[in-house]
Amino acid sequence: MTLNDFLNGSWTIRDLRAGPFRDCIDLYSDRLRNDGYSTVTARYSVRIVNGFIRWLTERHFDRRNINEQLAARFFEDGDRGCRLRGGDPAAIGRFVEVLREAKIVAPALPLPSSPTDQILERFRAYLDHRHGLNARSCAAYVKFTRPFLRDMSITGPGDFAQLTTADVLGYVERRARDASAATAVAMCSRLRSFLRYLQVEGLIANDLAACVPSVKKWRFTALPTYLSAAQLEQVLQHCDQNTASGRRDYAILLLLSRLGLRAQEVATLTLDDIDWRAGQFRIQGKGRQQAIMPLPPDVGAAIAAYLQSGRPVSDRRQLFLKAYPPHSGFPPTSGIRDIAGRALRRAGISDIAHRGSHIFRHSLATELLRSGAALTQISQVLRHKDHDTTRIYAKVDLASLRTLSQPWPGGVQ
CATH class of the missing domain: 1.10.150 (DNA polymerase; domain 1)
Structure with missing residues (x-):
């Protein structure tokens, strides 16, 4: 049974539509449908909302009094008339949120601040x-x-x-x-x-x-952690592009590795940022600075594949969405960082110091340097304001460093 079949044919929903909460249940059904919840989740959600509405009616509560405090009383009432499941508080929370958005109930009271x-x-x-x-x-x-x-x-x-x-x-x-x-x-x-x-x-x-004293911290003492070309290819190959989340992750990893985007820049990408005709897209960089980036064919193809058969149907404009309802966008950094970490684990890469999304940015810089790119060119690709930030990558160019080393006094040791 599809979600629409359930929402249109459920006897519980029909009974609710015949009562005083008819407009409320229609709004709630639309929310379940628009957010892409499964039929099983919708069935349990409607069940507990029905129990909540019965409880309100039996105790003569006006629907305008519905809020989080009243929902808490419902869950605490041992005579509520229905069993509870783990996801029931979230289902009632969505119901209250829907009523609040429709201005059926009063806005949430601000929490008292200390x-x-x-x-x-x-x-x-x-x-x-x-x-x-x-x-x-x-x-x-x-x-x-x-x-x-x-x-x-x-x-x-x-x-x-x-x-x-x-x-x-x-x-x-x-x-x-x-x-x-x-x-x-x-x-x-x-x-x-x-x-x-x-x-x-x-x-x-x-x-x-x-x-306040100054704390001494030597700059550029650490070596940047990076992946070799073979390791990077291994990470990309372990994305299962037969699944929606795999197509999403593959597109994200290409943006990180081919263009050196930061996690926040990927998370904040929107559908409106991509200019398909011009083959470029806009990003929101550090310090509220915008930049126009080229859209390489392989990256564009990966994004298109995700949009065509992977991205959930949603009114949200963020390019990349969570695979599970309510299909919201990712937090500025943690979501993309977690995707990168899972991709490294899937590929069996564990012998590295850092396992976040920034390792792909380091890998791009290192590969560009070894391919003969100048530090000023790498700085432009990575959009560094301070050229000293780019110079740290010179430490990993061993071939060039060998030409600068002096012979050992007294001969080869």
């Missing part, structure tokens, strides 16, 4: 409006600031006046002791920004940002 949350929200707004940082960067600053407020026992704006240089130095020493050099550098940078914000807002009198 004084700490209010401080962090004002700091986030400052970073956004004053410095123009994007949402991900603002979230990173807030992430490093929250532990500082907790350790300093800050419960309100008035507590900042008690901060001293010794407090700040003690916090940095404790936190940096167990952190990597990169994490310590980021923590100190974020803490300086927050302390400057406090001084701008008049919450502290002294320039405590000046007392």
Whole structure:
């Protein structure tokens, strides 16, 4: 039985359509259909929604009173009249969401924010409006600031006046002791920004940002992790292009490996970004910078195959969607990173230090260098603003490095 057959022929749905919730169940059926849920999921979802509606009717609740709190009471009621399954809370949550979108029930009440949350929200707004940082960067600053407020026992704006240089130095020493050099550098940078914000807002009198020490971190000391051409081909071959998710993953891996895109740039691609006639597409790069990229034939063919027989039917404009309902797009980085990690595991590649999506970007740069491309050309392909970022790849060009090595004094050892 198809989903449409079930939604059109279910006796439960027919009974609900004959009652006071008829418009609600029609909206819910449309949501199940549009989000691509399976017939089995739809059957269980309709079953628990029917139980919820019966429970509301028996207790004389008006449908305008439906919200998450009322749903929680339903699940806690031992006399609800129906058994519960693991996915039932999510099904009722979708039902409430549908009613809220249709303005049948009141908007969700904002969660009460603590004084700490209010401080962090004002700091986030400052970073956004004053410095123009994007949402991900603002979230990173807030992430490093929250532990500082907790350790300093800050419960309100008035507590900042008690901060001293010794407090700040003690916090940095404790936190940096167990952190990597990169994490310590980021923590100190974020803490300086927050302390400057406090001084701008008049919450502290002294320039405590000046007392935050610098953490020494040598640049370009590590070697970039990369895949050989054979390993890269092995990863691509292990994508099962007979499945929808396999076609999706194959297209994503080609974008990462052939063009060196970052995970965020792949996740934020939309259907409107691709110009098929011109053979190019637009990406949203770092620092809110847009770039026009060429669309190689093999990459374009992989994307087309996914669009024709792989991408779920959806109103969403993101190019790549999750394979399972509700077929949403991927988070900015974690989703693409997970796809890359699974692809490496499928190919049996485990002897590498890093298993995220960035390894494909490193692999492209390394292959270009070994093919004779200049560092300035590689910098343009990878869209590096700082040419020093590209120079790290010179370390893996052993053939060129051998020509620079000096003979051992006294002869061959």
